[in-house]
Amino acid sequence: MAVTVVVGTQWGDEGKAKVIDLLAASHAIVARYQGGHNAGHTVVIGDQKYALQLTPSGVFYDTVTPVIGNGVVVDLPTLFAEIDSLESRGISTDRLKVSSLAHLIFPWHQAIDAALEAGRGEAKIGTTLKGIGPAYVDKVRRSGIRVGEVMHLGAFEEKLRARAIAANIELADMGATPVDVDAVVKNFVQLAQRLAPYVADTVNLLHDARERGEAILLEGAQATFLDVDHGTYPYVTSSNPVSGGAAVGSGLGPRHIDRVVGIAKAYTTRVGMGPFPSELTNELGDALVEIGREFGTVTGRRRRTGWLDTVMLRHATRVNSLTDIALTKLDVLDTFDEVKVCVAYRINGEVVRQYPDTVERLAEVEPVYETLPGWKSSTEGITSFDALPESARALVAIVERETGIPVSMVGTGPSRDAMVVRS
Numbered sequence: 001m002a003v004t005v006v007v008g009t010q011w012g013d014e015g016k017a018k019v020i021d022l023l024a025a026s027h028a029i030v031a032r033y034q035g036g037h038n039a040g041h042t043v044v045i046g047d048q049k050y051a052l053q054l055t056p057s058g059v060f061y062d063t064v065t066p067v068i069g070n071g072v073v074v075d076l077p078t079l080f081a082e083i084d085s086l087e088s089r090g091i092s093t094d095r096l097k098v099s100s101l102a103h104l105i106f107p108w109h110q111a112i113d114a115a116l117e118a119g120r121g122e123a124k125i126g127t128t129l130k131g132i133g134p135a136y137v138d139k140v141r142r143s144g145i146r147v148g149e150v151m152h153l154g155a156f157e158e159k160l161r162a163r164a165i166a167a168n169i170e171l172a173d174m175g176a177t178p179v180d181v182d183a184v185v186k187n188f189v190q191l192a193q194r195l196a197p198y199v200a201d202t203v204n205l206l207h208d209a210r211e212r213g214e215a216i217l218l219e220g221a222q223a224t225f226l227d228v229d230h231g232t233y234p235y236v237t238s239s240n241p242v243s244g245g246a247a248v249g250s251g252l253g254p255r256h257i258d259r260v261v262g263i264a265k266a267y268t269t270r271v272g273m274g275p276f277p278s279e280l281t282n283e284l285g286d287a288l289v290e291i292g293r294e295f296g297t298v299t300g301r302r303r304r305t306g307w308l309d310t311v312m313l314r315h316a317t318r319v320n321s322l323t324d325i326a327l328t329k330l331d332v333l334d335t336f337d338e339v340k341v342c343v344a345y346r347i348n349g350e351v352v353r354q355y356p357d358t359v360e361r362l363a364e365v366e367p368v369y370e371t372l373p374g375w376k377s378s379t380e381g382i383t384s385f386d387a388l389p390e391s392a393r394a395l396v397a398i399v400e401r402e403t404g405i406p407v408s409m410v411g412t413g414p415s416r417d418a419m420v421v422r423s
Ligand code: GDP
Pocket: 008, 012, 013, 014, 015, 016, 017, 018, 039, 040, 041, 042, 043, 044, 292, 297, 328, 329, 330, 331, 332, 410, 411, 412, 413, 414, 415, 418
């Protein structure tokens, strides 16, 4: 498979990075295509755990070129902190390329994000406060500053100062604290100089690699139901994590994408606000948090938890044209007496199998469950499908029946090799 997209099928944190790390061994390039440092991608190699926010999860292989694609919004302080941290742990970041077309995040984006959230009161989204939404607003209203502009430092500095002054007017209007223009300009001119060696025409780089027959992995951040178009708007992020976004955010056209792997947890989690039909607000939900260690990688927030929802997975299969699914964190369910799977919704007494098109309707649905007996035995580290307990295999079968596509991988632990890979 020449070009593969890895995409989240729920509300994020499905274990995308672990799957990318596993697949990266047979790929020449791993490229992020949207989002920014709102992502928290965990890779566990032996006794070492790495939490990445911007660096593509293929960085651990010296055979892989990690690429930050044009669709990403880049926070330079985070990028360099991550590079320094990886280097200090013996991971080389020399091959990293950052698209000249990607947009930069500045401190005023974070200040605006915080002011907007404060203004929403009860209706807040629960963003990561990383400035992601405001940075994409600047991109779309054509006042953003792009990575390639750091190659012309004089013009970059001038534009940076003008943008900082304009942002302060906006912040004052919102009743928020302005940024220190001189300090921001000084800091970002230095960061711009440090960025210069990484800047590349990644669109042509990806096409050249593909034409040479090299395999490319496109790494999604966030997920289908956080997508600004297809997610639970307004409780979403400001980019397109769906596979169509991988074409836009990398510059590889839709016909160049050969495989789309959807990552789904064997249950469901969500950080931040918004509807969640299969949510468990009882002790079972607490058990999922405890056993699954469901605390945000980036913000440390407790994730909301619930049963697996195949109505969502069916919709994710459609909008991403998924070819196969990786079902992760199966081992987290090992001790449960029973395991439920939502297979339909009940709305006003009517049973529907189709995902509703408005967040208001979604908020009204009642999940219809299929219940499996718990397998009550450890699946940790299992790598063969036949070695999984019968009830766990039945769970996989429900996912395949409801989505109509194969489950190609099953996660049985955080580490790189704790995975059933079915050929
Ligand atoms: P991502 O944002 O989709 O890359 O996922 P995160 O890294 O935010 O969250 C997934 C968490 O689950 C991380 O702590 C992973 O180490 C862990 N994880 C991934 N796959 C498995 C699995 O199969 N079993 C268990 N127990 N943990 C897993």
